[in-house]
Amino acid sequence: MTEEKTSDDKIGTLIQRAIQIVEKVPEQYRLKAFEVVLSKILNFPLSERQEKREKEGVVGEGFEGKIAEFAAKCNLSIEQLKSIFDFQKDKPIFIIRGLGKSFAESQVLVSRYLLAVYCEVYGKEWVGLSPVLAEHGIGSLDNLAQNLQSHTDIFGVRGQGKATEYKLLDVAKGETFGMLHNLSARAT
Numbered sequence: 001m002t003e004e005k006t007s008d009d010k011i012g013t014l015i016q017r018a019i020q021i022v023e024k025v026p027e028q029y030r031l032k033a034f035e036v037v038l039s040k041i042l043n044f045p046l047s048e049r050q051e052k053r054e055k056e057g058v059v060g061e062g063f064e065g066k067i068a069e070f071a072a073k074c075n076l077s078i079e080q081l082k083s084i085f086d087f088q089k090d091k092p093i094f095i096i097r098g099l100g101k102s103f104a105e106s107q108v109l110v111s112r113y114l115l116a117v118y119c120e121v122y123g124k125e126w127v128g129l130s131p132v133l134a135e136h137g138i139g140s141l142d143n144l145a146q147n148l149q150s151h152t153d154i155f156g157v158r159g160q161g162k163a164t165e166y167k168l169l170d171v172a173k174g175e176t177f178g179m180l181h182n183l184s185a186r187a188t
Helices: 002-022 027-043 046-056 063-073 078-082 103-120 129-135 144-149 170-187
Strands: 085-087 092-094 155-158 165-168
Touching (some): 002 027, 002 063, 103 129, 103 144, 103 155, 103 165, 165 170
């Protein structure tokens, strides 16, 4: 009986942890996020998570939780989201290639997706996109500022020249999450 109670206590603690993780997720996504997070926690015990984090150098205890929250906001499973992004410890890598019909369109789409991930998973609201996009091989970046600044309904801009940083505006986040949901079909 004592062993059973201890097991129930552990499960109760895990449920409370899952509730805390999804607390800030918008209401319409909270139940799905809770299911994903709880499933992940129950199927991947704490000792194994700690060991895996130490081996892989994952960014903090809440990193997987932030990925799960972001997946829920996009109405995706974690696996579907990971078919779009490789979540490294300090940056996301966008996996899908060949978006858009032009360099300009590719820059806008990939910038939008990466800014969403940087904000939601890595906690970085403002990001210098030139080096990030260069790493992703998004064509010539000569017109990046012009291409992104022509979308004032999507991107916020601060700074000048090489110090220019961008953020995804709140009004564009919901649509971006939906676009990522649709993009997951292409990734699978």
